[in-house]
Amino acid sequence: MAIRLWVDNRHCSAPVSSLSLNDFILSYLMMNDKKNPLELFEQEAPEVSNAFNQLIEALKNTTGLDAKTKQLIYIGIKAVLGDVRAIYYHVAMAKQLGATRKEIRDTILITLTVNGLSGVAACLPVALNVYDEAGN
Template sequence: MGGRNPIEIFQAEAPDVARAFDDLIKAIVASKGLDEKTKQLIYIALKASNGDLMAVNAHVPMAKKLGATRAEVVDAILMTLTISGIRGVVSCLPEAVKHFED
């Protein structure tokens, strides 16, 4: 894989689709209904519900930079219990809280 992350591979293999996907993300981020921190917390919860540790690890620092607290990130991940069971909690919570151990 040459050290490239999955997003870099996606961009290299399907640049037009990757650009369209990036434009979609930018449009969602630009929407005004929720503040950016809340959007990040929701995204963390959604990704944790799928057990997507890579995405959770990418978005927890973004949420933290926007002012999210450890308790808010923990609660966002705990919200997944009623949707997808314990999977997101056991796969994502331990790594998510490490971002607050400095």
């Protein structure tokens, strides 16, 4: 038996005994990330990338929410969208800012009320794996 997924219009499979679905998704993301997507964005569209970075900096500098809360909100939004890649990167950032495993978990679980199970099923395993594997 193998895990089979369609990712980026390609069929991918791996023996179930060798990888969990979560590990398969993470290994696929890492294998196909020959270049950091933001670095590629900067290289291919430097003017747009610069404007985007200025927007991000302006949002970071708002004072209504602390940085950890902003990351948790972003993780929730990305979970609703099923954006596993963003979850992968932003959970580590949230942990660096002091987010607990339970905060990460609950941020994704709260999306059940707006998106049903799809975001939780896609993103919770990745988020918890990243949190557990990320350094302090």
